[in-house]
Amino acid sequence: MDPITVLERRIEQLEAKFGILPLSPSDNGQQGDSAVTNLLNSANSIKNITAGLEKGKEAMERASELNNYMDPNLIEKVQQNELKVREVVAAEPIIRTHCQCMHHCQKAAPVMNSEPLQQVPQAQTIVNEMQTAVKEVEREAEIVSHGVQELAQTCGTAAAKASEQIAAVAAKVDQVEQKLPKRRNGLD
Missing domain, CATH: 1.20.5 (Single alpha-helices involved in coiled-coils or other helix-helix interfaces)
Structure with a gap:
């Protein structure tokens, strides 16, 4: 079997696991935003770069997208990201409370930085002497x-x-x- 065909099947299996369906071919003959499309576009970009017809930056962007699809740990990374998202969503009320507290602290900052409060340490020594x-x-x-x-x-x-x-x-x-x-x- 042709290595490109093996790669296409592997990519299709990965897409099926993630629920990514290949899009129908567009008017210019290329498929939508699937991994196979990215692979073909990356191959064409590399060919065009070597021929001097395309800039390297665009090809590098496509190559990094392709690299994400080809990562064997992609499923684990997606699952970890989903867990992180769930943790953030679960912690949302606490995060809101912390944000409100921080907002109140920002509002209280001028009071906390006021001269009378800055003199509390000196006043405390006087109070200690008076208590003695x-x-x-x-x-x-x-x-x-x-x-x-x-x-x-x-x-x-x-x-x-x-x-x-x-x-x-x-x-x-x-x-x-x-x-x-x-x-x-x-x-x-």
């Missing part, structure tokens, strides 16, 4: 409060003792008054 000072004042206030409580307890104890002593003196005064003779109208 507040903690020291709280410690001192706790010490003073504890001292006041001790003083209040001491004063309370002293007041209780003084009250007891005054009560004892009052009791003695009462005893002494009972022992003294009673005066009558102040004339006795």
